[in-house]
Amino acid sequence: MIVVNARFLTQHVTGIQRFAAEITRELLTLRADTVLAVPRGPIDTRGLDASRIVRVGRLSGHAWEQLELPLFARGRGAVLLDLTSTGPVWYRPQVSTHHDVTWLRHPDSFGRRFRTLYALVVPRLIARSDHLLTVSAFSRGEISAHFGTSPDRFTVVPNAADARFRPSGEGAPAADGRYLLAVSSPNAHKNFGRMLEAFARFSPRHPDVELRVVGSQTRAFARQEYGAPGERVRFLGRVGDDDLTALYRGALAFVFPSLYEGFGIPPLEAQQCGCPVIAARAASLPEVLGDSAVFVDPYDTGDIAGAMARVVDDAALRERLRRDGLRNARRFSWRTSAELVSRVLDDVAARTAARV
Template identity: 50%
Template sequence: MIVINARFLTQDTCGVQRYAEQICLALRQLRDDLVFVAPHGIKNHASAQALQVQCIGRHQGHLWEQLDLPLYLRRNGNPLLLSLSNSNPMFYRNQVATHHDITYVRHPQSYSWRYRAAYRTIMPILLSRVRALVTNSEFSKSEIAGFYRLPKERILILSAAVSEQFMPAASQPEQPYLLAVSSPNLHKNFRRMIQAFLSLRGQPDLQLHIVGSANSLFADPDLQQLACRDPRIRFLGRLEDAELIAQYQGATAFVFPSLYEGFGIPPLEAQACGCPVLASSAASIPEVLRDSALYFDPLDVQQMAAAMQRLLNEADLRQFLRRKGLANVARFSWRHSALRLSQRLDQLPEPGVQRSSLPRT
């Protein structure tokens, strides 16, 4: 029996939750020895039903993960635990954990001091105990291994992908707009993106649509004020998948200005919907997008604006990037990632093998 930590089904769906959900759904099709457990308070009922999730324990959130889940595991003989979201029971040894990136180290200003302190405390303890670690790119593997002094052979790369409902539309709407999808964490670089948009000339009808939750814990306090300077900038909030897909399908181009990403699912979703992508040249983004995007320096507002202007002016370039984007998306598959994970689970040595090095604090 392998127990899957499905706490992510009690959370709003962002990139981390979508990654865990889709790999779990694909893994379910490959194996019959999986038991999915979660706290009460499921939000994603469709996936919970498909995974046949068992709701256990009395607590929610981190308390459930650190108290109820380990107790359930002990009562069931300490089976292998797989956690595909960013949080895990800290002291449980027989587990495969997931860590997408170390943004809290590289861009600490994006997070509260409590969040940073929690991760900087928990991760060294967790990484000293887990039997293997999952991440989503070569970039993140190098970052995590280098910072925590973790042997690279213990880290398995499982790429994200795009679900089948993300596909091109038959026709394009007449209203031109640029689209950005993310939370407004400081490292997402929305401030410079908005400045670049505001500097464009000769585009009076062009809008900028921003999709994502403006969580007060992470949000740039001046971002809304900056955006209010121009009614063409529209904050759409959190959207359901059907609404999000419609935004991708209708966009003139998708803008991904992030300073740091472990992978970055939104530009792949945009490409799957036939939307050309403008992207930052930072972190893992060129690894994921290769030659299928028009890149810019995310610290250079003028260069970002020039890339926007070029894509708006050149229809042939937009069509070229649409074709490149669709080909790029085809490289990724949730099933393939789940298959690699399943093989790694079967190859794990018996519990109790001594580790050669411990992560630093």
């Protein structure tokens, strides 16, 4: 039996929660032996099969994860699957997922409570898990080096873009206007300050182009404050997937200047909608995007501004990036990634049975 630690259904959706939900969705179609354990309180099922969701215990949050979840899994002799970087530190057999070490590389993006909790849980979980998952070769190298564990203990399970993100002409129409688009939570490592500076350098020669920013911060992150963003910068907050699809389709380009990403789902979503991508030459982004994006030095606002101008001014370049982006996005699939996870679970189950 497989028990999925589904505490992510109690949390706001960021890239990590999206990974967890989509891998779980595919696993439920691949395997009949899988159930989702959730704590008490409200949940968002994200369209997952409710008949496979089991309410466990009376606690919530990290206390539930460390105490009641492992007791539930132990009572069923299950392999426990964690998909969101935390899990019970004493339970075996267990497969845990570690997306990146942003909390170590850019601690200014995170609150003190979050950093303290991760410092307590993550090293122990990595040391004691039967197998480890991560989302890119870059993250595998970062995590294994920092925690002194063999890269061979990891399976790389890439993210993908949801099928709802697709080119114009299929579903929701494109948004109106000429604009650049950014999608992310505005935390320090997302580099929004330099993006706004770059747009301020770009905008005098492009007075008809806006910058639209989608996203908001969760409580885990340290709040970032920016100066006056300028009259042609619009912060849209959280938007639904249909509105986000329309924004991707209508944008002249998607700008992703992040200093550190374990993977980076938004550029793939943009590419799958046919939107050209400008991205930082940093962390996992060259691995994920290959030759399908315009890369910039994320610390150089002049370079970012220059890339904005090149893409906005050159229709042929935008068309090439659109074609290359669609091709690149096709390399990734939630079903293929879930099949990798399923094979890992079978291997851990077989090794556990052999030890009995």
